[in-house]
Amino acid sequence: MQAFSPYRPAKAATFDRGAQVERAMRGKIKLAQKMLGIGDDDYRAIIARLVPGKTSSTECDQRELAKILDELKVKGFRAQPAKPRFRAADHPAANKARALWISLYHLGAIENPSEYGLEAFSRRQLGCDRMQWADQGLMYKLIEALKAMAERHGWSQETAGIRNASQAIRVLKLRLLDALLLKLKAKGYAAESWELAGAAMRIVGPIEDGRPISPSSWSFTDLDMIAATFGDLLRTGKRRES
Numbered sequence: 001m002q003a004f005s006p007y008r009p010a011k012a013a014t015f016d017r018g019a020q021v022e023r024a025m026r027g028k029i030k031l032a033q034k035m036l037g038i039g040d041d042d043y044r045a046i047i048a049r050l051v052p053g054k055t056s057s058t059e060c061d062q063r064e065l066a067k068i069l070d071e072l073k074v075k076g077f078r079a080q081p082a083k084p085r086f087r088a089a090d091h092p093a094a095n096k097a098r099a100l101w102i103s104l105y106h107l108g109a110i111e112n113p114s115e116y117g118l119e120a121f122s123r124r125q126l127g128c129d130r131m132q133w134a135d136q137g138l139m140y141k142l143i144e145a146l147k148a149m150a151e152r153h154g155w156s157q158e159t160a161g162i163r164n165a166s167q168a169i170r171v172l173k174l175r176l177l178d179a180l181l182l183k184l185k186a187k188g189y190a191a192e193s194w195e196l197a198g199a200a201m202r203i204v205g206p207i208e209d210g211r212p213i214s215p216s217s218w219s220f221t222d223l224d225m226i227a228a229t230f231g232d233l234l235r236t237g238k239r240r241e242s
Contacts, residue, residue, distance in 0.1 A: 018062065025065040026057045032069070032077035036120050037112040046071060076120040088115050089131035093139035097122065097131070100146040103176050106231030108183065109153045121145075155179040173223040174215055180230040189233055204229045 033043050044055040050071055051064045060068065069077075088094075098118060105113035110121075119131060125142045128134040134142075147157040156175050162168040174196075181199050184190035190199050196215055204226050218226070 022062055022065060025062065025069060029057050029065065029068055029072065032072040032075075034112055035114070035116045036072065036075055036077055037110045037117050038075075039111060076123045078120075087132065089134075091132070091136065093136060093143065094131045097139070097142050097146060100143070100150065103155075103227065104146065104149055104153070106227045106234075107150070107153050107155060107176065107179060108231070108234055109149050153179065154182060169220070170223070173220065173227070176227055177215075177223065177230065180227060180234065183234055184230060187234065187237070189237065199230075200226050203233060 032038075038046070047057065047060070047068060048055050050067045051060055054060055054064070057065060057068065088098075098115075101110070101118045101121070102113055104110050110117065122131045122134070122142050123129060125145050126134050126138055131139075131142075150157055155172075156179075157172065159168045159171065162171060177196055177200075181190060181194070181196055184199070184203075185192055185194070190203070194202065200215075
């Protein structure tokens with residue numbers, strides 16, 4: 001028997017190029033799912049439609065993974081670096097769309113609140129790669145699509161008869177809180193008897209600076225903070241109340 005030598009070189013590991021490529025493709029697919037805000041059920045449905053008999057990218061070969069990636073690119077996916085290389089759109093319509101997008105995230109209507117998520121949605125609605133470059137006369141299509149999503153999730157966008165823009169914003173923010181509270185009650189995270197002010201006190205805690213616990217006295221910052229906290233509870237089920 002040959003004696004063991006500690007200096008004998010180890011057998012070189014086999015490099016599987018195909019497996020590495022497939023891992024990279026699956027990573028892109030998961031990134032696309034996140035960036036496009038595609039829920040797990042819709043994601044599995046896409047795979048099942050493109051690759052009958054399969055519902056996960058881990059079951060797919062390179063050819064099948066390529067089909068899935070092509071479909072996601074049609075839906076607006078573009079591989080992006082971790083940090084944006086573009087300037088976020090800053091015109092009034094884009095700012096309104098962004099505020100709606102973030103509020104829809106709190107409401108549970110979308111899964112990806114990032115600028116990339118909004119840009120991908122905008123691209124599908126407007127057919128333009130960047131909101132910053134979009135025809136301002138067509139931005140209403142994006143706003144209306146976001147409003148329609150809000151309506152489907154119980155957040156009324158009706159502002160007819162409200163002439164003051166600031167008052168209209170306040171009304172919409174308060175309606176968002178009401179819609180969020182209804183969803184919290186439906187999930188058992190808030191008691192049926194709780195009114196908005198009481199729910200805010202129990203879930204968020206006292207509003208700072210001694211301001212009264214009254215929705216009419218809350219600032220826009222207060223309203224946004226309460227919406228974000230309600231949204232966190234709706235997504236995670238973790239309550240902040242004692």
